[in-house]
Every structure is written in structure tokens, then in C-alpha cells.
Amino acid sequence: MSLSVDVFTADENGESRFLDAPEGSSDLAGFESWRTTVWGSETVRSLGARFFPQLAGDDLRVPPEDVPEFIEEVLLLQGNVESIAARMDSSKPVAQRVGEIAGRLNNILDAAHRASRIRGGVQIW
DSSP states (O other): OEEEEEEEEEOTTSOEEEEOOOTTOOOEEEETTHIIIIITSHHHHHTTOSSGGGGGTSOEEEOGGGHHHHHHHHHHHHHTHHHHHHTSOOSSOHHHHHHHHHHHHHHHHHHHHHHHHTTOEEEEO
């Protein structure tokens, strides 16, 4: 099972409306196991991340007003992807882990930028 990243807006009744990923974009946010092994890992927590570690216990919903801070956190993780990958407990080579994590962070950042442009939020689930 995989985690997905989606952009949402609220309709006139306050109900969430999830938008389809545009052509050329991906909604992949990692494997289900990454909730604890990557996004909720001690390495990510030690970097000062506050959004991603929430995935260890539940889905992550970033409201529109927090999207700019969320983007900063994604950029922080992108700058430390080698360290995150090196500390993962995995049989895959570190270079492969780096590529996988970097790819998912790119997808998440793309979704966050799309959300920011329309004053929407981001959900990873």
C-alpha cells in the first residue's frame, strides 16, 4: 500500500474537495511503512520537522494557512535526504533510498506549491 498526497479546497459548505493531480504530476508520497521508517523517523524529528512526524500516528492534513510553513519543511527534508536515507533500516542501497525519498519529496512539494497557488491545503494519507 502507498501513501498519496492530494491538494484540497473547501466548498461553500466547508466540505473538502480533493483535486486530481494534473497530467505530468504524481500523487505518490511513499510506502505505507514510511509513516514510521521515514516521515516519522527519529532522523526527521531531529531535523525539527513538525508536519511529517504526524504521519507516524495518523494521516497528515495541512490547512491552507500552514502550507507556506509546510513547504519550508519539505525543503528542509530535501536538503537532508542523504542523511535520512542513510539512517533507514533497509536492505536497499543508500543511493536507491535517496532517489526514492527525493522523488516522493518532489511530488509532495509539487502538491504544496499547487495548493499554495489556489489557497488550498495538502493531505497525505
